[in-house]
Structures are given as structure tokens and as C-alpha cells.
Amino acid sequence: MIPRPSAGVLRDAAFVAAALLDVWVHVEPDEPKRLALALFAASALVLRRRLPMLTFVLTLPAVVFSDAIFACLAALYTLATFTRRRTLLAACGMAYTLSDMTDWTPGPSLNLWSPSGLITLGYTAATAAAPIFLGQLVQARRDLSLRLTEISQARDHERRLSAQAVLAEERAKLAREMHDVVSHQVSLIAVQAGALQVGAQDTEVKRAAATIRRMSVQTLDELRHMVNVLRDSHGRPTELTPQxxxxxxxxxxxxxxxxxxxxxxxxxxxxxxxxxxxxxxxxxxxxxxxxxxxxxxxxxxxxxxxxxxxxxxxxxxxxxxxxxxxxxxxxxxxxxxxxxxxxxxxxxxxxxxxxxxxxxxxxxxxxx
Incomplete structure (x- = not known):
């Protein structure tokens, strides 16, 4: 039977496929250098979960030299889902913004302080911020899920401790009752049987009294051992009697x-x-x-x-x-x-x- 791929592998394959589609749409086949950089960036996404920072760095040149930006945005999203360093995310977002606004093609350059330049800067910065915010949201959701699991486990543990405390109290109460009532009465039976054994004249009566006394003493020993086990509710498991x-x-x-x-x-x-x-x-x-x-x-x-x-x-x-x-x-x-x-x-x-x-x-x- 062929094993089914995991959800992480399927997501990686989907990201790579989307990046390749982006390359096919935005990069012309007659531009071999740009095409090579774009394909390299798309293939680098297979490392995104293991090495998110390196993946972002490897996909950044494709943004500088081509319009294939999906691979870099996917790497930025993955980095945001794993890291908690806000400064690093801000620096990566700025690096993407500057790379996307850098034009290496011949032609008129963009004036950053013109209205169109400011609009382009805002649009590019928002494009970089979107995967960062989405990745941070996924990270917060994952942390919340883990926290809820920990709270549920803590509540289960607290319930078990409460149940054990109630059980220990009941065992202690039962031990007191057995010691104060049952053991006392069995002791009286043993004493009375011993007196009857000594004072009786009939042989059958003596034998019956001896049997009663012997069984009473044995029962009393077992009761005392059981009381000790009940009182030792937090200790190691103990056999009630030799089986x-x-x-x-x-x-x-x-x-x-x-x-x-x-x-x-x-x-x-x-x-x-x-x-x-x-x-x-x-x-x-x-x-x-x-x-x-x-x-x-x-x-x-x-x-x-x-x-x-x-x-x-x-x-x-x-x-x-x-x-x-x-x-x-x-x-x-x-x-x-x-x-x-x-x-x-x-x-x-x-x-x-x-x-x-x-x-x-x-x-x-x-x-x-």
C-alpha cells in the first residue's frame, strides 16, 4: 500500500505549483536569466518550513529582477508563522518593498516623492505587510490552540487530583471506622472465646471456642493490615494480605x-x-x-x-x-x-x- 503524503507536503506542493504559475504568467521564455531566477525561487519553497529565513533570502532576487513575486511572498508568510521577532519581520518586509520597487530594466526611473511613487510605495508595502499579518495570525491561532489544550489538560489533572483527594478522605474515614468499631468488636470476640475455652468443661465446647478464637485473631490481623493499607493511600501499592x-x-x-x-x-x-x-x-x-x-x-x-x-x-x-x-x-x-x-x-x-x-x-x- 502506497503511503499517503502528509498535509505539510501537500501544502508545499501547492505553494510550488502556484509559484510556477506565477512564473509562467509574468516571465517571458526569451528572458533566460530572469526565468532561471524565478524558477529557482519557486523551487526554493520546498525548504520554507525547515529553513524559512534562508528561503526568503533565496527568493528575494526573483523580486529584484522579475515580476514573479509569489515565491517571495510565500516565503515571507512562512517566516511570519514561525518567528516571533517583529524587528526581523519588519526588516524583511522593507527588503521586499525595496526589491520590488527596484527597476533594473532600461527606461525612465520612478520618482519616489511623486504622487505615483508614493502610491506605488504604499501598494508595495501593503503587499509585503499582508503575508506578514496573515502569518502572525496563523501563529497566534496555533498558540491559542496549544494554550487551550494545556488548559484542558490542567483541568483534567485538577479533576483527577480532586477525585484522589476525595478517595483518600473516604479511605481514611473507612480505616477509622474499621479500627474503632470492627477491630474492637472482633477483639472482644477473641477475648470472650479465649475465656470460654479456658472455663468450659465440655470438650466440644472447648474445641469450638478455640476455633472461634483462632479465626478471630486471624481476622483481626487481616483487619489491621487492611487499615494500614487504607491509611497509606498516597504510598506505593501494597498487597492487602499474603494471597x-x-x-x-x-x-x-x-x-x-x-x-x-x-x-x-x-x-x-x-x-x-x-x-x-x-x-x-x-x-x-x-x-x-x-x-x-x-x-x-x-x-x-x-x-x-x-x-x-x-x-x-x-x-x-x-x-x-x-x-x-x-x-x-x-x-x-x-x-x-x-x-x-x-x-x-x-x-x-x-x-x-x-x-x-x-x-x-x-x-x-x-x-x-
Whole structure:
């Protein structure tokens, strides 16, 4: 495919073509010296954007020795669009005016102080001023556009800073609430569970109290780490906690307080994000079993089929009524969102024996 020429190249070609047309109209073929100077001036316009001052100097002789003036006016316009030196532009305009009024052809000379001479001087000076003013207008328009772009970028940056400030304030407020309320209550749970573990006589009660205390202490550590992360809103990114993997599933199931069985047949080297998704799904499923199906047993089955990990967490029917606990079903919503980000799906539903089942399917992307 042939690349299309840029807008600058097309404008240069248009200027050169207009200059050649000016030469064809104002210079006779039987005047080889003037024709050569005029053609040289027209061809010099290809340098106008890279070397505007040199281009003006190269086109000036054509004005002195011929009537082909377009190339010099185009060079003067280009110089005015790039330079900010008003004195230089005034000098170039004067040089064009004097060159255009210089007559090297034999014949009567022009009296500058006569009415016709003054009219010619004014007309020539206006002709030189027109491309200068037009070039300065283009330069001002370009500067204004750049300034508007800078203002827009500054406003966007200010909005981002304001949003970050609001976010930092919200994070600090959330950190205070977690520290003052949630951490305090979890600490009380850990203390009460420890007292129950020491004072209880029944073995099952001691085991349950020990589990509550251990999980409360772990939750408290995670809460404290999360509070530190929330407070460090302007620092470098920090992991909330050491992220779990599939090797932590056994400990999760053993500490869940549920009679659960783990059946896993998975290959090694699964992506860490996928392992975390599986772990969090099992964690949420066991939490729901503990809340909504007291006394039920659970089965956690992990298999690898068709380049995908299949997780099924099922539980039997509860053996006693569930306690009324607060819940907003955000856990399942978060699991579905996490699975969707990894290209997977989550489905839930009751089983024929009165239990419940959660299924997760996550595709495994092979390394290229």
C-alpha cells in the first residue's frame, strides 16, 4: 500500500505549483536569466518550513529582477508563522518593498516623492505587510490552540487530583471506622472465646471456642493490615494480605468448623489469579454452609477438564434450623464478578436431597 503524503507536503506542493504559475504568467521564455531566477525561487519553497529565513533570502532576487513575486511572498508568510521577532519581520518586509520597487530594466526611473511613487510605495508595502499579518495570525491561532489544550489538560489533572483527594478522605474515614468499631468488636470476640475455652468443661465446647478464637485473631490481623493499607493511600501499592493459593485449601477446610471432604485432581502450575479465585470461592461456599445449613456435611471437588478448572462445593440438608444472621448476598455477587473477569462462570442451586450446590468453571489460558 502506497503511503499517503502528509498535509505539510501537500501544502508545499501547492505553494510550488502556484509559484510556477506565477512564473509562467509574468516571465517571458526569451528572458533566460530572469526565468532561471524565478524558477529557482519557486523551487526554493520546498525548504520554507525547515529553513524559512534562508528561503526568503533565496527568493528575494526573483523580486529584484522579475515580476514573479509569489515565491517571495510565500516565503515571507512562512517566516511570519514561525518567528516571533517583529524587528526581523519588519526588516524583511522593507527588503521586499525595496526589491520590488527596484527597476533594473532600461527606461525612465520612478520618482519616489511623486504622487505615483508614493502610491506605488504604499501598494508595495501593503503587499509585503499582508503575508506578514496573515502569518502572525496563523501563529497566534496555533498558540491559542496549544494554550487551550494545556488548559484542558490542567483541568483534567485538577479533576483527577480532586477525585484522589476525595478517595483518600473516604479511605481514611473507612480505616477509622474499621479500627474503632470492627477491630474492637472482633477483639472482644477473641477475648470472650479465649475465656470460654479456658472455663468450659465440655470438650466440644472447648474445641469450638478455640476455633472461634483462632479465626478471630486471624481476622483481626487481616483487619489491621487492611487499615494500614487504607491509611497509606498516597504510598506505593501494597498487597492487602499474603494471597492464598490451592495449597491453603486444606487448612481452610480444617478450620471451617464443618465436616467437609476435599477431592482435588489438578495439575501443577496453575495461574495465581485462578488459584486465588478458587480459594475465595471455596471460602464463600463454606461460609454459606456454616450460616444456612447447620449440621450439614460438605464436599469440595476440584477437577481439570477441557482446559478448564471445575469446582463443585455441595452440602447435605441441614440437621437443625439456621440462626437468623445478617446478609446481603454480596458474597455470591463478588464471586460471579471475579469469575467473569477470568472468563469463567458461577452457578448455584438446590440439590434433590435438600442440600445446596455451587459450581465454578474457570478456563485456563495456556502460555504462548
Amino acid at each position: 492464598p493459593s490451592l495449597t491453603d485449601l486444606r487448612r481452610l477446610i480444617d478450620s471451617s468448623g464443618i465436616d467437609a471432604e476435599l477431592k482435588a485432581e489438578l495439575p501443577d502450575g496453575l495461574p495465581p489469579t485462578l488459584q486465588r479465585a478458587v480459594y475465595r470461592t471455596v471460602q464463600e461456599a463454606l461460609t454459606n454452609v456454616r450460616k444456612h445449613a447447620p449440621g450439614a456435611t460438605a464436599t469440595v471437588r476440584l477437577t481439570y477438564e477441557g482446559n478448564a478448572v471445575h469446582l463443585k462445593v455441595s452440602n447435605t440438608a441441614p440437621t437443625r434450623p439456621a440462626l437468623p444472621l445478617p446478609g446481603a448476598e454480596y458474597g455470591l455477587v463478588a464471586l460471579r464478578q471475579r469469575a467473569a473477569l477470568l472468563g469463567g462462570t458461577v452457578s448455584t442451586g438446590p440439590t434433590p436431597d435438600g442440600g445446596y450446590e455451587l459450581r465454578l468453571v474457570l478456563p485456563v489460558k495456556k502460555a504462548p
